[in-house]
Amino acid sequence: MPHPRRSQRSYPQGFTLVELLVCLGVLAVMASFAISSWQRLQERSRVEAARDQLMNDLQTARVRALQRGETLQLTPLLDCTWRTSSDKDWSCGWQLVVKANQTVLHTSPLHAPLKVTFAKSDPLDISQRGDLGTVGDRWVVKSQQAALNIANVLCLSSASRLRWQSGEACSN
Template sequence: MVKDKFNQGFTLVELMVTLAVAAIILAIAAPSFSQMIRDHRLITTANDFMGTMQLARSEAIRRGIQVTMLPITNGDWSSGWNVFTDWDADESLGDVGAVCAENQDCFLSQQNALDNVTSVTAGNTGSGFRFMPTGEILSTLGFPNGNITFCSTGSNERIITVNQSGSSRISIGNVCP
């Protein structure tokens, strides 16, 4: 039987060169992959916030009462947020029963503290958002637009702008520090 030189497999040198090239490619790709994960977490957080705002607005219209969206910790949106019906319009979640009864505050949604965002800043939002039965935002400050900016190191800001009618949009801002 004649040995065929080309059917003997890889040499050790060929295997080592292949592993070295693979290691270099992984070393270059890994940081980019980490940044991509941070970017998508920031996008997801901004989308969750906007979805919660849309829930609050639609519940206000559906139930015909004021629905309030406030940060869990006063003024700090990065601590998370609560959405609740606000029968007495006092911007606080009063006694909550197991069932959403007439004339009683009703807890609708909660987002816990954000661990994938470095900062959340609010502009022209007052203490939070109060959606009226018409879907509009009740504003005591007289501003045309409020905004919430989500930031994560190295990613582009995600800015949610809310106008007086209660509609909102997400835009991309500058690179976060």
């Protein structure tokens, strides 16, 4: 027999509408932070992949120039929708060619819309001794989304040494 002072009422189980709305609101705020962080991470990965590809292609170009015993050039590709009309824009990618007859040895297209600029409007010469350009030559690989402010610079220093750093300028 039930205790006489206890009520026979049963309480509903589950969440109230207010509790459910509060939980959904908190979840929405957390999701918005996660999405923006994910987008930034994805864009940083694209910038770093393009920078690494350029660095690897430059190192490979040095070796190929030495092996072939002739001057090579790294030139920009011109056939993508996100490229500007600037002579310094390498946003479509680049190709390695023999300077004497413009025979294409290797092509590296960029499949993501990034801003890639070279400090000069002329192609980069790689001498038959494997020397890359001149001191001060640099490429900036940057996100098209200005609000994210993601950029890496690939710098050419003395003795044709390549190095990269965050930002858009080479520092000593």
